Amino acid sequence: xxTTAAPPPKKVNRIGLEVLxxxxxxxxxxxxxxxxxxxxxxxxxxxxxxxxxxxxxKFSGIGxxxxxxxxxxxxxxxxNGVHGRMPxxxxxxxxxxxxxxxxxxxxxxxxxxxxxxxxMHLVRRNLPMIYIIEDNGVYGLTKGQFSATADLGSKLKTGxxxxxxxxxxxxxxxxxxxxxxxxxxSGDKKQMQAxxxxxxxxxxxxxxxxxxxxxxxxxxxxxxxSYSYMKEHxxxxxxxxxxxxxxxxxxxxAEGEVRDVQLHDGSHLRIRKLGRDYDPTxxxxxxxxxxxxxxxxxxxxxxxxxxxxQPNFLxxxxxxxxxxxxxxxxxxxxxxxxxxxIMEELR
Amino acid sequence: xxxLEVSPAEPRFSDPGHTVINDFSLQVATVNxxxxxxxxxxxxxxxxxxxxxxxxxxMFPSNIAGLPTWFTIRASKHGYIGRKKEIDFLVAMNPxxxxxxxxxxxxxxxxxxxxxxxxxxxxxxxxxxPVPFDKLVAPVCPDAKLRKLVRNMIYDGIVAWLLSIDMDxxxxxxxxxFGKRKAKAADLNWGAAQAGHDYAAKTFTKADPYQVRRMNxxxxxxxxxxxxxxALGAMFAGVTVVTxxxxxxxxxxxxxxxxxxxxxxxDKETGRATFAVVQAEDELxxxxxxxxxxxxxxxxxxxxxxxxxxxxxEFVGLGYYAEVPAVIFDVxxxxxxxxxxxxxxxxxxLSTALLSHGDTQHPLFFPSxxxxxxxMSMEAxxxxxxxxxxxxxxxxxxxxxxxxxxxxxxxxxxPIHRGxxxxxxxxxxxxxxxxxxxxxxxxxxxxxxxxxxxPASAYFTRGSGHNEKAQxxxxxxxxxxxxxxxxxKFQTMRKHVPAPVVRYHQDASIGFVAAxxxxxxxxxxxxxLLAEYQVPASYxxxxxxxxxxxLIDFIDRHERIYVxxxxxxxxxLSLMRLEMTPEQIAKLRSIRYYGGLPLDARTVTDEVIxxxxx
Numbered sequence: 001x002x003t004t005a006a007p008p009p010k011k012v013n014r015i016g017l018e019v020l021x022x023x024x025x026x027x028x029x030x031x032x033x034x035x036x037x038x039x040x041x042x043x044x045x046x047x048x049x050x051x052x053x054x055x056x057x058k059f060s061g062i063g064x065x066x067x068x069x070x071x072x073x074x075x076x077x078x079x080n081g082v083h084g085r086m087p088x089x090x091x092x093x094x095x096x097x098x099x100x101x102x103x104x105x106x107x108x109x110x111x112x113x114x115x116x117x118x119x120m121h122l123v124r125r126n127l128p129m130i131y132i133i134e135d136n137g138v139y140g141l142t143k144g145q146f147s148a149t150a151d152l153g154s155k156l157k158t159g160x161x162x163x164x165x166x167x168x169x170x171x172x173x174x175x176x177x178x179x180x181x182x183x184x185x186s187g188d189k190k191q192m193q194a195x196x197x198x199x200x201x202x203x204x205x206x207x208x209x210x211x212x213x214x215x216x217x218x219x220x221x222x223x224x225x226s227y228s229y230m231k232e233h234x235x236x237x238x239x240x241x242x243x244x245x246x247x248x249x250x251x252x253x254a255e256g257e258v259r260d261v262q263l264h265d266g267s268h269l270r271i272r273k274l275g276r277d278y279d280p281t282x283x284x285x286x287x288x289x290x291x292x293x294x295x296x297x298x299x300x301x302x303x304x305x306x307x308x309x310q311p312n313f314l315x316x317x318x319x320x321x322x323x324x325x326x327x328x329x330x331x332x333x334x335x336x337x338x339x340x341x342i343m344e345e346l347r
Numbered sequence: 348x349x350x351l352e353v354s355p356a357e358p359r360f361s362d363p364g365h366t367v368i369n370d371f372s373l374q375v376a377t378v379n380x381x382x383x384x385x386x387x388x389x390x391x392x393x394x395x396x397x398x399x400x401x402x403x404x405x406m407f408p409s410n411i412a413g414l415p416t417w418f419t420i421r422a423s424k425h426g427y428i429g430r431k432k433e434i435d436f437l438v439a440m441n442p443x444x445x446x447x448x449x450x451x452x453x454x455x456x457x458x459x460x461x462x463x464x465x466x467x468x469x470x471x472x473x474x475x476x477p478v479p480f481d482k483l484v485a486p487v488c489p490d491a492k493l494r495k496l497v498r499n500m501i502y503d504g505i506v507a508w509l510l511s512i513d514m515d516x517x518x519x520x521x522x523x524x525f526g527k528r529k530a531k532a533a534d535l536n537w538g539a540a541q542a543g544h545d546y547a548a549k550t551f552t553k554a555d556p557y558q559v560r561r562m563n564x565x566x567x568x569x570x571x572x573x574x575x576x577x578a579l580g581a582m583f584a585g586v587t588v589v590t591x592x593x594x595x596x597x598x599x600x601x602x603x604x605x606x607x608x609x610x611x612x613x614d615k616e617t618g619r620a621t622f623a624v625v626q627a628e629d630e631l632x633x634x635x636x637x638x639x640x641x642x643x644x645x646x647x648x649x650x651x652x653x654x655x656x657x658x659x660x661e662f663v664g665l666g667y668y669a670e671v672p673a674v675i676f677d678v679x680x681x682x683x684x685x686x687x688x689x690x691x692x693x694x695x696x697l698s699t700a701l702l703s704h705g706d707t708q709h710p711l712f713f714p715s716x717x718x719x720x721x722x723m724s725m726e727a728x729x730x731x732x733x734x735x736x737x738x739x740x741x742x743x744x745x746x747x748x749x750x751x752x753x754x755x756x757x758x759x760x761x762p763i764h765r766g767x768x769x770x771x772x773x774x775x776x777x778x779x780x781x782x783x784x785x786x787x788x789x790x791x792x793x794x795x796x797x798x799x800x801x802p803a804s805a806y807f808t809r810g811s812g813h814n815e816k817a818q819x820x821x822x823x824x825x826x827x828x829x830x831x832x833x834x835x836k837f838q839t840m841r842k843h844v845p846a847p848v849v850r851y852h853q854d855a856s857i858g859f860v861a862a863x864x865x866x867x868x869x870x871x872x873x874x875x876l877l878a879e880y881q882v883p884a885s886y887x888x889x890x891x892x893x894x895x896x897x898l899i900d901f902i903d904r905h906e907r908i909y910v911x912x913x914x915x916x917x918x919x920l921s922l923m924r925l926e927m928t929p930e931q932i933a934k935l936r937s938i939r940y941y942g943g944l945p946l947d948a949r950t951v952t953d954e955v956i957x958x959x960x961x
Contacts, residue, residue, distance in 0.1 A: 053802075054799065054800060057797045070819065074805065075805050077798070077806065078805075078806075079808045081639075082661050082662055087635075088632040088633075091625070091639060092640035092642070092643065092645070092647060093642055094639075094643075095640055096640040096641075096644055096645035096647070097643045097644065097797060100797055118635075319619060320620060321617065325643050325645050325796055326644060326796070329585060329763045333583055334583065334611040339579075339758050342607070343569055347570075347755075
């Protein structure tokens with residue numbers, strides 16, 4: 001009997017999908033762009049957690065960062081909106097369908113310059129979605145102008161020095177109500193994965209500001225958003241692990257060294273202490289740490305703040321359990337008696 | 348000019364030959380914030396309850412308290428409810444404007460005024476009725492703080508006596524106005540009205556000719572503002588996401604909608620809302636949210652006015668190219684900035700029709716009555732989903748914020764129409780779909796809703812750079828192909844927009860084309876032209892853009908077409924010109940009014956007569 005070796009079984013995740021089902025079109029961004037690494041992390045995390053990709057809504061504004069949703073999760077609906085106004089599109093869509101898992105990808109120009117208003121109001125509403133800022137301090141698509149997150153004194157390729165102070169998107173998000181605020185570096189695969197998975201599990205707005213160097217316009221000496229600057233100035237708050245709800249959490253942990261934060265879906269964010277004792281549930285301490293880091297020219301990364309208690313925007317609206325988008329006519333058109341009653345009042 | 352020869356000594360109604368029954372315009376001039384709204388509404392309702400066709404128009408300043416405001420009540424046995432240019436009966440309560448108000452009146456008009464203003468010396472050809480309001484209000488309103496509010500009700504009593512309005516109707520209207528909960532306030536005001544009535548009966552001899560007499564024209568009718576009617580239309584259309592930014596004159600549309608949604612759209616079993624309302628941070632956000640919601644399958648709307656429309660421009664263009672349904676109520680007004688935001692105008696016809704950059708065209712619906720606000724709002728939601736595009740419902744301040752008599756609204760018989768949406772089951776059968784492919788030849792593709800539980804449901808939404816499969820492209824042929832399909836879709840809409848209302852007069856060589864609230868003035872002007880000048884006119888009332896084909900027929904069948912615009916730049920006419928041949932364009936003439944008040948028939952008639960050279 002002759003046998004041919006059966007092809008090795010395809011590797012699939014919890015819901016039987018291959019990683020291919022989480023990929024997107026080929027990237028058109030520059031080789032080495034930090035944004036591509038972030039896209040990779042999105043693919044890995046959604047695959048590994050077994051999120052149904054068709055349940056995800058991808059949202060973006062305008063800019064290099066905002067192009068990237070085309071490069072992951074092809075099986076998800078995506079909406080590439082207008083510059084700086086992605087939050088409003090996401091707000092409308094997520095209100096329309098509360099089963100949607102919203103994933104926004106934006107840049108520092110899209111969020112901190114043209115979109116600062118919508119960003120602030122999104123934060124204030126605590127809309128349940130993930131909001132990734134691919135932060136490189138510079139406009140790429142228009143060839144290298146400063147954005148509002150560029151640090152004071154940082155230098156453009158052309159030699160122009162930035163003489164205005166930056167918006168710190170994490171500090172803003174922290175101050176005005178985001179319930180999950182994190183900063184990371186596109187080069188830190190492990191931290192990005194843990195943060196992204198925690199954001200997927202979080203019940204509220206997750207703002208992740210990721211320093212993501214622009215290799216073409218902002219990766220030179222004098223830039224504060226370059227790979228080399230980050231290598232020298234990144235200060236990790238802690239080490240992070242994500243334990244999904246379907247995995248056993250009961251691993252022995254040394255008391256005092258590790259803090260477990262339970263998330264909405266029963267998963268845990270495991271926070272392992274590094275040099276400092278940092279409490280990410282203390283908003284004032286988070287603000288102080290950010291302020292101190294600015295003065296010391298450090299870039300703090302990790303979970304700056306997490307609040308699992310605050311109701312999200314949909315909960316505040318007291319929305320029906322079923323998505324508004326697909327409510328049947330019997331639920332959305334009041335009966336004739338209602339119109340008769342109203343007409344009688346107007347007579 | 349006709350003058351009324353009425354002797355001041357004449358006893359009340361002794362000479363029927365001189366009485367003018369149920370055909371006058373009464374204006375109350377007050378200061379805003381003085382509580383005159385209640386008195387004016389009660390007066391209007393009383394006439395309404397007597398079965399006489401009536402309308403009420405509030406001309407108010409952009410201010411909370413202390414500036415002049417005028418409320419005009421027109422009673423018309425003929426059923427004309429547009430603004431009447433001439434004021435027949437003035438109640439002058441505002442010292443600041445009283446002199447000018449009196450000087451503007453036509454000879455023979457009546458003036459009720461606050462005695463200390465001493466207006467009777469200004470003219471000798473009017474009928475003056477001085478009233479010592481402060482003296483009258485003190486005994487009926489012991490609380491000095493309330494007197495400012497209650498003294499207005501005294502003129503209701505005075506006017507009721509002078510015009511023969513039944514005091515029982517005043518009482519009924521007061522109870523309606525205050526409701527059962529505020530019975531004390533109703534009583535206080537009733538006392539004031541009676542004091543006014545008693546004073547008038549004791550003091551005055553009726554000298555002016557105006558009188559209200561019972562008719563039976565209002566059986567079953569309602570009084571409603573256009574904004575409320577739009578709100579009701581939206582609710583019965585099944586709106587699920589409402590986003591807005593407060594702006595005069597559209598705010599009351601959403602506020603009224605919120606009130607009704609809370610009453611009628613909280614699920615009785617679960618206690619949860621079948622709607623979401625968000626007051627956005629600005630109009631950019633409100634349209635963005637509406638489009639996000641429409642994209643995700645909600646019946647989404649926003650309401651705004653001209654300045655908001657300007658801000659929405661970029662997003663509406665994206666809505667056009669990405670083909671996302673949404674309904675935008677534009678309650679038009681004058682503007683921008685501090686530019687008469689409380690005055691009416693058809694100011695956004697051109698800007699909304701072509702809003703945004705690139706080649707963009709948007710359907711506009713033009714309701715002209717509350718009943719149409721209701722029905723066309725419902726149609727707009729169906730239309731937006733049927734054609735997957737933003738739809739504008741174009742009302743204006745006059746329609747939106749004034750009180751209108753209307754037949755009661757009819758409950759919608761047609762089921763809600765959600766357009767071409769593929770479900771998971773459809774996708775199972777089809778295997779896949781191309782979002783922007785013209786499968787049916789009408790220019791409208793099939794869409795899926797995000798979070799549809801199917802691996803083949805996704806597509807990527809972006810601006811104009813996409814092919815049939817919603818993939819990114821910058822290819823010339825893809826772009827042209829898509830643009831041509833969008834143009835074809837717009838052509839398809841012509842057959843589905845609300846049809847015009849056309850009245851041909853067989854002997855007419857001239858015809859009117861008008862839209863929205865111009866209807867009242869134009870209809871009345873048709874009657875004036877015939878009765879006063881023996882000039883018959885046909886009338887084509889546009890109810891939507893894109894225009895239907897029969898507009899061309901109408902133009903072809905007349906020698907001259909008067910296009911009526913409530914704006915300086917003849918916006919409706921300009922929009923028509925875009926679709927006309929040179930021969931047709933040569934027939935178009937323009938009648939424009941842009942003073943910020945509701946258009947009146949006399950202005951239209953005079954302009955036609957001038958242009959006709961008669």
